[in-house]
Amino acid sequence: MTARPDPFIHPITRLSICGLLAAGADWVEFAALRDAAGISDSVLSKQSVVLEDAGYVEVRKGAVGRRPRTWFRLTAKGRQALEDHLAWLAQLEETVSASTQDVRQAGPLPGDHDQPRRVLPPLLGSS
Amino acid sequence: MREVARNPVALELLRVQRNRLADRLRPPWWYLTGSAIAWAVGFTGQFSLRYLPRVDYWATAVATTAVWLLLQWGLTRATGIKVGPRPLRVLRDGLFYYRPGRPALIAMLVVSLAVGEAQFLLIRHGLVAAAIAVAALGVAVEVALQQAWLREVRQALRDGEGAA
Numbered sequence: 001m002t003a004r005p006d007p008f009i010h011p012i013t014r015l016s017i018c019g020l021l022a023a024g025a026d027w028v029e030f031a032a033l034r035d036a037a038g039i040s041d042s043v044l045s046k047q048s049v050v051l052e053d054a055g056y057v058e059v060r061k062g063a064v065g066r067r068p069r070t071w072f073r074l075t076a077k078g079r080q081a082l083e084d085h086l087a088w089l090a091q092l093e094e095t096v097s098a099s100t101q102d103v104r105q106a107g108p109l110p111g112d113h114d115q116p117r118r119v120l121p122p123l124l125g126s127s
Numbered sequence: 128m129r130e131v132a133r134n135p136v137a138l139e140l141l142r143v144q145r146n147r148l149a150d151r152l153r154p155p156w157w158y159l160t161g162s163a164i165a166w167a168v169g170f171t172g173q174f175s176l177r178y179l180p181r182v183d184y185w186a187t188a189v190a191t192t193a194v195w196l197l198l199q200w201g202l203t204r205a206t207g208i209k210v211g212p213r214p215l216r217v218l219r220d221g222l223f224y225y226r227p228g229r230p231a232l233i234a235m236l237v238v239s240l241a242v243g244e245a246q247f248l249l250i251r252h253g254l255v256a257a258a259i260a261v262a263a264l265g266v267a268v269e270v271a272l273q274q275a276w277l278r279e280v281r282q283a284l285r286d287g288e289g290a291a
Contacts, residue, residue, distance in 0.1 A: 012140070019141045020148055023287045024227075024280070025208045028148070032207030036148035064204060071209070 003088035006081045008054045013039055013047050018056065018082045021074035027060070030070040048072060056081055141287065149284040151206045154277055158202055159270055165194040166269045169239065170262040173246035174255075210280055227283035231276035238268050 009015050016037045021028055028036075034044045051057040056078030060071045074082070169191035176184045203209045216223040225233075242265035249258040 016140065016144055019287070020144055023145050023148060024283045025148070025210055027209040029207030029209075032148065032151055036144050036151070038144070038147070 003084055003091050005088050006085040008051060008056060009081055009085045011047075013037070013043060014051060015082075015085070017044070017047060017051060017072075018074060018078060021057065021072055022079055022082055027071040027073050030072070033072055051078065054078075142285075145285050145287055148208065149281040152208050152277060152281050152284065153206075154202060154274070155205055158198055158205075159274070161194065161198045161201075162273050163266055163270050165191050165198065166239075166266045167262070168194070170242060170246065170265055173243060173250055173258065177250050208284075228276045228279035231272050231279055235269055235272045235276070238265060238272065 009018055016039070017033065020033060020036050030041075030044065034041060037044065039047075048057060048059065052059050056075060058073045058075050060073070062069050062071070168187055172184050172187040175187060213226055216225055216229075242261055245261050246258045249255075249261060
């Protein structure tokens with residue numbers, strides 16, 4: 001079976017949100033998710049709307065006194081999409097590590113030693 | 128979640144973020160204090176049964192449960208993480224395992240029943256001081272088990288296995 005990337009989860013911020021929601025808690029509050037993911041309020045708001053529209057995340061809004069509270073939960077669809085996306089990442093990693101091994105085993109080409117090394121000039125004003 | 132372990136970048140990022148999330152689930156001072164008081168009230172049930180016949184035994188049990196639920200609600204609000212009820216066991220690799228934290232919850236139930244029974248027998252034989260000592264020991268054990276339960280849930284959040 002060939003795993004495919006999920007366009008909704010592929011951006012690293014959304015991957016973080018889904019990964020955190022899948023960690024084991026039923027519901028995670030806005031501030032807790034924002035702090036754990038290390039993102040700003042606006043980024044979390046924006047990305048959570050995308051995930052909610054895709055049906056990956058369920059959002060529950062409430063209030064404690066005057067303070068609004070927003071809670072997030074990963075849906076079954078979102079969990080499945082995350083697992084598929086992680087499987088694709090694993091497949092990708094395997095492919096990359098396999099090709100890196102091939103390059104190492106091949107070694108340098110015979111003509112490589114004779115070629116002069118190109119040294120890039122230092123950037124002006126970088127000192 | 129096992130697939131994550133095979134991708135170093137995703138693993139590292141999620142590990143750090145899960146650690147941050149799990150660290151939020153540390154009980155505030157009032158949680159453990161409140162738990163100790165709730166268990167202490169619960170363990171006065173046997174004394175009230177014997178010495179305060181007007182106080183219903185079940186009233187203390189209901190009060191303890193109510194305080195415990197209130198403390199859980201407060202913990203959820205304070206930490207921003209809600210861990211809801213889950214099935215008792217989970218099937219993994221063809222074998223059933225208790226969910227993380229569940230053994231501690233079962234132990235809490237067993238200890239509370241054992242303490243109640245021990246108190247009943249001690250009070251019936253007139254050993255009130257011993258019954259009080261058993262109650263105090265029971266409170267300490269229950270609070271320790273509650274901490275163990277939270278520790279297990281935190282570890283489950285770190286591992287991304289799914290909490291109790």
